[in-house]
Amino acid sequence: MTDVVMARAFHVLAVVMWIGGVSMATTVTLPAIRRGDLGGNQLRAFRAVEHRFVWQARVAVIVVGLTGFYMAWRLDLWDRFRAAEFWWMHAMVCLWLLFAFILFVAEPFILHRHFDRWAAARPQVAFAWLQRAHWVLLLLSVVTIVGAVAGSQGWSMF
């Protein structure tokens, strides 16, 4: 079972680096950008931080997906997807799909161009929206992490 232990260790490590970054962006970086603490050009400040973190987040999402499906396959956990008490398994996969879509499809192909134009025209509104979107993602992540840690130890709310 060493392989499953290692898969779990890398799963959690990648989650920490990825959601830790989302938390930092939501509660520290975006408020600082909105206040103008990182310079008058908010879009430039945002891009300087984002273009470094986005690749870390993409790698982390790949690691989380590979290790997560590996554990599900090795431990033959597929039946859990038919039981409501394992809602946190569904939550992990849904959150992963949501972030994968944002990082690999929406951000490079849709958001990048539109957000830049929006932020140049109305920076206050655009960054307020961006921070709200990050809060939603962070809250979903926190619920998923608490559910997964407690649920994998046998806790059930049903």
Ligand code: HEM
């Ligand atoms: C493709 C998506 C994912 C799959 C297939 C997956 C699968 C798994 C599996 C099979 C386990 C072990 C469960 C057990 O031992 O009973 C696990 C644990 C866990 N997963 Fe995921 N996961 C995925 C995505 C995520 C995401 C997006 C997060 C958080 C943002 C996450 C956080 C966790 C945590 C915190 C644990 C508990 C680790 C522990 O306490 O030992 N997973 N995951």
